[in-house]
Amino acid sequence: MQWGSPSEFWAMGGYGLYVWTSFGATALCMVWEVLAVWRRQAAAAVERRDVA
Amino acid sequence: MSFMGINWFKYSSPQAFHPLAGKMIPWFSAAALALIGVGLYIGFFVAPTDFQQGDAYRIIFVHVPAAWMSMFLYVIMAAWAGIGLGLNARPSFMMAQAIAPTGALFTFLALLTGSMWGKPTWGAWWVWDARLTSELILLFQYIGIISLRASIDDLRRADRASAVFALVGVVNVPIIYFSVRWWNTLHQGASVSMTASPKMAATMVTAMLVMTLGFWMYSFAVTLARVRCVIAERERQLSWGKNASIQQVAEAR
Numbered sequence: 001m002q003w004g005s006p007s008e009f010w011a012m013g014g015y016g017l018y019v020w021t022s023f024g025a026t027a028l029c030m031v032w033e034v035l036a037v038w039r040r041q042a043a044a045a046v047e048r049r050d051v052a
Numbered sequence: 053m054s055f056m057g058i059n060w061f062k063y064s065s066p067q068a069f070h071p072l073a074g075k076m077i078p079w080f081s082a083a084a085l086a087l088i089g090v091g092l093y094i095g096f097f098v099a100p101t102d103f104q105q106g107d108a109y110r111i112i113f114v115h116v117p118a119a120w121m122s123m124f125l126y127v128i129m130a131a132w133a134g135i136g137l138g139l140n141a142r143p144s145f146m147m148a149q150a151i152a153p154t155g156a157l158f159t160f161l162a163l164l165t166g167s168m169w170g171k172p173t174w175g176a177w178w179v180w181d182a183r184l185t186s187e188l189i190l191l192f193q194y195i196g197i198i199s200l201r202a203s204i205d206d207l208r209r210a211d212r213a214s215a216v217f218a219l220v221g222v223v224n225v226p227i228i229y230f231s232v233r234w235w236n237t238l239h240q241g242a243s244v245s246m247t248a249s250p251k252m253a254a255t256m257v258t259a260m261l262v263m264t265l266g267f268w269m270y271s272f273a274v275t276l277a278r279v280r281c282v283i284a285e286r287e288r289q290l291s292w293g294k295n296a297s298i299q300q301v302a303e304a305r
Contacts, residue, residue: 025165040278
């Protein structure tokens with residue numbers, strides 16, 4: 001491991017902004033997609049019960 | 053067709069596939085979480101700092117898996133579309149429909165993380181380089197396929213039209229992949245290929261491959277969950293029969 005301290009880790013050798021934006025955006029998009037599918041599924045489930 | 057004691061054709065019917073997909077989702081989700089966790093750990097704590105690019109190179113651990121998934125998912129979507137057209141199989145079209153949004157998302161992420169990497173290493177967020185441009189076209193293809201489907205009311209025509217679009221567009225995938233060889237691009241060449249040994253440290257390659265596997269598992273989980281939604285939504289439309297109002301159809305889509 002090459003990080004001496006947590007602040008060194010977050011700084012990413014001066015590239016922190018780019019690295020964390022990349023990883024953060026990826027995480028956000030994935031979480032958003034999961035939530036969107038979840039909501040769609042809940043809506044579909046409610047409608048199935050309505051029809052039945 | 054029976055193989056390993058399972059009648060596989062049974063699952064080509066949406067009614068049988070719906071619960072099967074439901075059973076598989078938790079497994080794929082757990083595998084995705086575990087693999088992405090391990091991949092991030094190796095990527096941030098085991099892999100060393102690059103001697104040329106410093107720590108900016110760590111973007112590779114999301115950039116390359118996202119870019120690979122954008123191409124893999126397109127090919128898989130086009131394959132389902134082709135099977136759907138050839139066999140006139142509804143579930144295949146549903147799979148193609150379920151894959152498109154995830155593919156579009158990964159294409160967007162590949163472009164976004166790429167510009168985050170381009171700025172510190174090239175000094176530009178974006179260049180009209182063959183690799184970047186063809187990947188941007190892939191994003192437009194995904195958006196085109198999704199909106200073409202949404203613009204056609206008749207489900208069967210929507211299925212077929214978007215399938216044809218997906219199939220024709222598959223030519224762009226080899227163009228993206230080989231663009232760094234065919235043209236003189238600013239984008240670097242392949243760091244990992246089938247024919248040569250990787251041009252990176254073993255721990256870097258490991259982190260990248262583990263992250264890619266994690267993204268695969270994520271894609272399986274999320275597209276299976278979405279195909280369940282599609283099955284349920286279409287079933288609902290069928291249950292209305294011919295009396296469905298335009299309002300109802302519009303809301304369901």
